[in-house]
Amino acid sequence: MNRAQALTLISSVAGAVIVALDGTVLTVAQPALRRDLDASYAQVQWTSTGYLVAVASLLVFAGRLGDLPRGLTRRSAPLGHRRMFAAGMLGFGATSAGIAVAPGIGWVIALRVAQGVCGAMLQPATLGMLRSAFPPDRLGMPLAVRTSAIGVAAAAGPVLGGALVAGPGWRAVFLLNVVPALVFALLALTLPGREPDPAARRAPAVRLDLPGALLLALALGCAVRALVAVAEPGGAGADTVPVVLVGAAAAVLLVRHERRAADPLLPPDVIGSAVVGSAVAVLVAASAAFSGTLFVLTYVLQDTLGLDPFQGALRSLPLAMLMVLAAPLAPALLRRLGARGTTMAAMAALALGVLLLARASGTVALCGGFAVLGAGFGTVLVAATHVVVRESAVASAGVAGGLQQTAMNIGPALGVATATALRGSDGGPGLPLAVLASVAAAGALTARALPGRVHARPTDGEAAGRAEDEDEKGAGAGARAA
Numbered sequence: 001m002n003r004a005q006a007l008t009l010i011s012s013v014a015g016a017v018i019v020a021l022d023g024t025v026l027t028v029a030q031p032a033l034r035r036d037l038d039a040s041y042a043q044v045q046w047t048s049t050g051y052l053v054a055v056a057s058l059l060v061f062a063g064r065l066g067d068l069p070r071g072l073t074r075r076s077a078p079l080g081h082r083r084m085f086a087a088g089m090l091g092f093g094a095t096s097a098g099i100a101v102a103p104g105i106g107w108v109i110a111l112r113v114a115q116g117v118c119g120a121m122l123q124p125a126t127l128g129m130l131r132s133a134f135p136p137d138r139l140g141m142p143l144a145v146r147t148s149a150i151g152v153a154a155a156a157g158p159v160l161g162g163a164l165v166a167g168p169g170w171r172a173v174f175l176l177n178v179v180p181a182l183v184f185a186l187l188a189l190t191l192p193g194r195e196p197d198p199a200a201r202r203a204p205a206v207r208l209d210l211p212g213a214l215l216l217a218l219a220l221g222c223a224v225r226a227l228v229a230v231a232e233p234g235g236a237g238a239d240t241v242p243v244v245l246v247g248a249a250a251a252v253l254l255v256r257h258e259r260r261a262a263d264p265l266l267p268p269d270v271i272g273s274a275v276v277g278s279a280v281a282v283l284v285a286a287s288a289a290f291s292g293t294l295f296v297l298t299y300v301l302q303d304t305l306g307l308d309p310f311q312g313a314l315r316s317l318p319l320a321m322l323m324v325l326a327a328p329l330a331p332a333l334l335r336r337l338g339a340r341g342t343t344m345a346a347m348a349a350l351a352l353g354v355l356l357l358a359r360a361s362g363t364v365a366l367c368g369g370f371a372v373l374g375a376g377f378g379t380v381l382v383a384a385t386h387v388v389v390r391e392s393a394v395a396s397a398g399v400a401g402g403l404q405q406t407a408m409n410i411g412p413a414l415g416v417a418t419a420t421a422l423r424g425s426d427g428g429p430g431l432p433l434a435v436l437a438s439v440a441a442a443g444a445l446t447a448r449a450l451p452g453r454v455h456a457r458p459t460d461g462e463a464a465g466r467a468e469d470e471d472e473k474g475a476g477a478g479a480r481a482a
Contacts, residue, residue: 007187008133011129011187011188011191012126012142012146013126015125016150017150017153018092018177018180020154022115024158024161025158028157028162029170030047032165032170036169037102037108042232045232047112050109050110053113054115055119056221056223056406059402059403060265060399060403061120061213062121062125063399065079065208066081066398082191084122085122085126086186086188087122091114091118092119096177099174100171100178123401124398128401129191130146131392132394140382143382143385144331147323151320151327152320154323155320158313159313207262207263209263212265216250216254218246218250222244223410224410226240228413229243230417231295231417267395270400279339280404281446282347282384283381283385283388283404283408284414286347286443287411289351289354289436289439289440291411291416292418292439293353293415296429297429301315301316305361317370319370319373319374322371322375327381331386339384339451343387346376347440349372349375350373350376350380351441353369354369354373355437356369356373358433358434384450387450391451
């Protein structure tokens with residue numbers, strides 16, 4: 001790994017960790033935020049919902065902006081993943097500072113929506129930069145490091161957030177992002193970018209598919225809003241029906257538009273790939289089962305078993321530990337079993353972990369169930385993400401990263417909505433956990449479409465060099481024959 005690759009990996013990991021920390025510490029800070037700003041529960045809920053809708057709506061579009069081979073006009077330079085990452089990080093840090101000094105809940109909600117826009121800019125870029133910096137056959141370990149870092153952030157977030165809320169107060173939680181965002185944004189700008197393609201300079205300016213971007217944003221935003229509404233106290237009301245109808249109509253129009261567009265937002269080599277589609281579906285299923293299970297277990301630990309939040313957190317600690325440990329082992333499994341075997345085994349472990357937790361009540365059983373759940377999810381996250389990023393061309397790396405991040409936003413919303421709806425039927429955890437285990441099992445079947453063992457394939461430059469060598473050999477043989 002050379003210096004540029006190391007700095008790219010560090011920047012990518014930092015961006016993923018900042019976003020992961022932000023989500024976990026916000027959950028801890030919300031009760032204190034509500035009391036300090038005299039906000040209602042619905043208003044506080046929108047500090048999360050507004051962010052989710054904004055980020056899910058714009059992930060693919062932001063990834064597409066980073067993929068553009070040249071600027072939006074003839075004289076402008078391409079944005080590139082580095083610039084998108086830097087702009088997103090700076091915006092994320094600025095909005096975090098704004099939330100820390102916000103005078104009222106309205107300001108917090110508005111800034112959280114703006115923070116979601118910035119998060120949509122930087123998240124696909126974290127994967128796009130890795131795809132551009134590393135050869136396809138060497139992506140496994142960088143993705144494993146990124147996944148392990150996310151696991152550490154998820155484990156440390158509640159502890160760190162709780163300490164800050166109990167000490168300086170909830171506003172200090174948002175100040176965590178400011179300095180790291182500034183530092184890593186500036187670091188990203190120092191990284192070398194891809195050499196501009198001479199053909200791209202002569203080509204006409206790229207026509208950005210704004211209608212497709214609008215329709216996709218509308219469809220995804222409505223989907224997330226409807227799923228979040230199901231999980232809110234009282235469930236989805238009559239006002240959710242128009243949201244669902246608008247989202248469905250936007251999805252239908254998007255499909256028709258993309259088929260006819262000259263420069264579609266979703267490149268055919270990505271959206272038309274059965275392998276990429278299966279990997280994205282696996283990520284949705286895995287994150288839905290994982291997040292839905294954690295949602296149900298929160299109530300089991302506190303309401304059924306009578307544990308306080310700290311005691312419950314201690315019993316779930318093996319989840320984060322095994323997630324961190326499993327991620328670095330995933331590249332070795334990918335080399336030995338291939339993406340198909342690795343992902344199917346990991347999804348089976350994920351389903352087993354859900355079933356173990358459905359029957360667990362003692363400390364040992366709970367720790368064991370959480371450990372299996374974490375090992376399965378950590379492995380799936382690396383393996384399926386590896387497929388999405390590897391199977392996409394460098395020119396479509398941002399869109400691929402946007403699809404991966406979209407799956408990781410849609411999946412948790414779907415899992416929590418499913419758990420909420422099923423848990424409300426009888427109040428017990430058995431039915432929702434059984435359904436969530438079935439979702440994980442369905443993901444294992446979906447993984448059958450993934451590739452098996454894949455030998456290291458050459459980069460574009462290496463392939464061209466080999467082709468030239470073959471031509472020279474052929475020419476030499478022809479000369480000798482003559």
